[in-house]
């Protein structure tokens with residue numbers, strides 16, 4: 001019988017911090033593999049993407065946990081961008097929503113299919129820069145395998161104009177699709193690859209004993225739902241919730257500070 005995805009509302013999820021016994025029970029005698037999203041999970045959301053910074057305490061917590069289990073940062077950001085922002089050499093990174101993966105000791109992988117979309121992404125980036133230049137606050141962020149259009153600083157009455165530009169550029173592009181997130185649109189290669197597929201790929205590459213390994217994924221945004229879906233029946237999805245919405249996560253945290261607390265607790269458990 002096929003297992004179907006079961007969504008719940010974020011406000012109904014048990015807290016990962018208040019249900020320690022239940023969570024620890026799921027981890028008992030297993031090998032944890034920890035996946036962490038970056039924006040909104042390790043850093044609070046800020047007005048401009050380039051201003052997001054991981055705090056020294058959070059960096060220490062990630063570093064400490066990364067020393068006692070396999071740990072990967074899975075981000076929509078460009079691989080190099082997120083790697084520099086986190087600044088820890090010993091962990092894995094998946095950038096551009098999993099299209100570009102790197103890890104310790106020269107481990108690296110670029111989704112082959114992704115390269116064929118580079119001309120399309122270049123063209124879309126140029127069109128977006130041109131057509132959005134008249135809308136104050138609109139910001140284009142190029143990642144190798146995606147283009148993000150930020151509208152957090154755009155006046156409410158101009159958001160429809162941003163949407164119209166993005167839809168026009170998408171219609172004029174080949175092989176791209178539009179996804180959403182927190183005050184952001186993204187144009188990405190229209191292929192069956194996302195954070196969930198990247199997490200699965202990495203789990204396969206690491207050649208972990210399937211019955212022993214327990215993937216834990218912590219994330220806050222819509223693109224993290226792809227990872228929650230992949231792990232729904234074999235891992236632990238933890239949503240950093242800031243709104244009420246349907247989710248495939250099984251536990252929740254209420255802030256970036258709570259993420260830090262959880263990482264330190266996990267480190268204490270596994271050290």
Ligand SMILES: O=P(O)(O)OC[C@H]1O[C@H](O[C@H]2O[C@H](CO)[C@@H](O)[C@H](O)[C@H]2O)[C@H](O)[C@@H](O)[C@@H]1O
Nearest residue numbers: 038039045046047048049075076077182183184
């Ligand atoms: O997968 P993530 O690591 O969570 O990346 C998702 C997107 O995060 C960034 O944008 C978001 O955070 C910005 C800084 O706080 C904020 O200004 C913006 O409104 C958010 O959408 C990043 O800039 C994007 O490239 C990522 O795709």
